[in-house]
Amino acid sequence: MAQPSVAIIGSGQAGLQVAVSLRELHYEGRVVLIGDEPHLPYSRPPLSKAYLLGETADLALRPQGYFAQHHIELIAGKRAVAIDRTRRMVGLEDESVIEYDHLVLATGARNRPLPIPGAELGNVFLLRTLDEANVLREQMVTARNIVVIGAGFIGLEFAATATKFDAIVTVLDVADRPMARALSKTMSAVFTREHEKSGVRLMFNSQVMRLLGERHVTAVETVDGQVLPADLVLVGIGVIPNVELAATCNLTVENGIVVDEFLQTNDPHISAIGDVAAYPNRYSNGARVRLESVQNASDQARCVASRIMGQPAAYEAVPWFWSTQGNLKLQMAGLPSGGCEEVVRGDLNSSKCSVFLFRDGKLACVETLNKPADHMLARRLLAERAALTPGQAADPTFDLKALLQSPAGRVAAA
Ligand SMILES: Cc1cc2nc3c(=O)[nH]c(=O)nc-3n(C[C@H](O)[C@H](O)[C@H](O)COP(=O)(O)OP(=O)(O)OC[C@H]3O[C@@H](n4cnc5c(N)ncnc54)[C@H](O)[C@@H]3O)c2cc1C
Incomplete structure (x- = not known):
């Protein structure tokens, strides 16, 4: 019998982890990791922070x-261009073919381009890849x-980094506050204050109309007629999932590759994970x-590797995230959403505080600023569906750890 094989398209964080986990779980078949970037799989988070510095x-x-x-088998610098689901084969751009028993799509996302005149000028950057960061790093020294267009995570991480250079740093966003889609109003206000303190100029409710310049950008013009001098522009206005390959072989796609709770697509031989996967979330x-x-x-990579090894389990991990913006370390556990009750724990006027978000009286998300211990507890509170009340969360003397240890503090899993 032919040797079983797993092919993975995308050699980023998710794709690499599938390969690593398969070997850790003693998978004995062939593992092929296909990536279109000409590098070893690398970590993206430092690209907007320590790497630029x-x-x-x-x-x-x-x-x-x-x-x-x-x-x-790492195939670096080659793009997968076709999937033949009937014959279970992946075609690469050089016309070579990889067979699979199971295929994992970990194609990630790409930055959303800025759809305005001037976006093609020199010194206008997007930041997703190591190659982009290398060029940006060179140009930042003299800017x-x-x-920065976009006050989301990447925009603000980059802005905080840029203040370490000898430059005036301005961040524009159409929203009325930073990280508006992901963060509570309370925590947004803390970040506005702290970024302004470290010298970042923030302009909200501000829409860019065009970028000015001949070969290189020289200024940014807003819809309300302001012209801001600019010799370097960073665009951070969100991402687009890389779904095209999946769509052309008729996998279901809808703001990402659609998967079930086991991270399986509508083809049982194909899974999708990471930034590209749209999955039903318990939270x-x-x-x-x-x-x-x-x-x-x-x-998600670990979950799929276990399934390939014959141990299927629904993916139910508590979502968590961090964003380091200069001295500000934001950590989030759970899923943010509008309409939550925002409960402050700690002193909002300090640079260490937490916001607990309750939906219908139940803990839904915890945002912490420079409070890693609260973050770790928050993950456990959410995983165990602890019966924390807003009043308890607001009381800094209330012992969260003790709640986790008391059986009465836990809500039976639904
Ligand atoms: C600047 C920056 C800072 C970040 N900071 C943080 C942070 O602080 N905290 C945090 O939790 N997350 C952070 N993230 C997000 C995090 O890096 C991503 O969520 C994570 O990398 C997603 O992994 P992935 O493997 O799904 O996708 P990716 O890392 O995007 O990898 C997908 C890979 O697939 C390749 N690919 C796509 N199509 C094909 C094809 N057809 N053939 C071959 N290869 C293909 C892509 O080129 C890419 O190399 C940051 C991201 C960026 C860009």
């Missing part, structure tokens, strides 16, 4: 030797007026979500 150089998630040692009452985080990519 030159504080870290090696982002590889595993050293070169690891792949041969663990019999993982004097840096404008959003079963509604399908697509999450962009290292935790999600890594834990």
